[in-house]
Amino acid sequence: MKDCAATSAWRSNKRRQKRIGHGADVMYEDRAHELLKEMAAKHVMVEISLSSNDLILGISGKDHPFPLYRQFGVPVALASDDEGVSRIDLTHEYVRAVQTYDLHYMDLKQMVRTGLEHAFLTGDKRMGDARRIYVNGLGLLARSTRGGKNRPHPARVS
Numbered sequence: 001m002k003d004c005a006a007t008s009a010w011r012s013n014k015r016r017q018k019r020i021g022h023g024a025d026v027m028y029e030d031r032a033h034e035l036l037k038e039m040a041a042k043h044v045m046v047e048i049s050l051s052s053n054d055l056i057l058g059i060s061g062k063d064h065p066f067p068l069y070r071q072f073g074v075p076v077a078l079a080s081d082d083e084g085v086s087r088i089d090l091t092h093e094y095v096r097a098v099q100t101y102d103l104h105y106m107d108l109k110q111m112v113r114t115g116l117e118h119a120f121l122t123g124d125k126r127m128g129d130a131r132r133i134y135v136n137g138l139g140l141l142a143r144s145t146r147g148g149k150n151r152p153h154p155a156r157v158s
Contacts, residue, residue: 019045019118021079024053026065036072045075045118050096051088052081061100077115 023046029035039046046069054060069076078093080086097103097111 018043019047021047022049022053023047023069024057024059024065027068033072036068036074040073040075043075045077045114047079047115048076048093048097049079049081050093050100051086055086066097067101075114075118077111077118079115 026032026035026046038044048064048066048069050060050064050066053064066076078090078097080088080090080093094108094111098108
């Protein structure tokens with residue numbers, strides 16, 4: 001079998017790359033289970049774009065490797081891919097993950113933290129923004145999962 005582009009890039013740059021995007025076709029890799037174990041051991045994060053993977057690749061629900069990454073202990077974070085094109089924000093991705101994979105508050109909290117830990121920010125900038133993003137993100141998620149009139153509009157999020 002041929003390696004998929006994202007994980008092949010990671011394999012060729014093992015010392016530098018600490019995250020990959022999408023990762024929807026990991027099971028098409030040669031020795032996929034070994035790769036998942038190695039990614040977990042080396043803390044290589046996978047950004048999961050559930051809506052994008054569904055709309056573009058047709059991969060969703062039980063066919064998506066999201067639960068497999070979690071089962072193997074691979075760090076995962078949710079991403080919205082291209083919000084300007086898809087009109088789907090990160091809150092939508094968290095709600096979708098909860099509804100599809102029966103995630104709990106601590107699962108969400110861990111994914112938010114993982115995303116911040118692997119962000120392309122350095123030093124003080126990462127820590128300064130991390131607390132604000134973490135607190136605001138969890139607050140938005142809590143309001144959006146309640147439904148009703150408290151649901152914030154993505155354009156109004158600061």
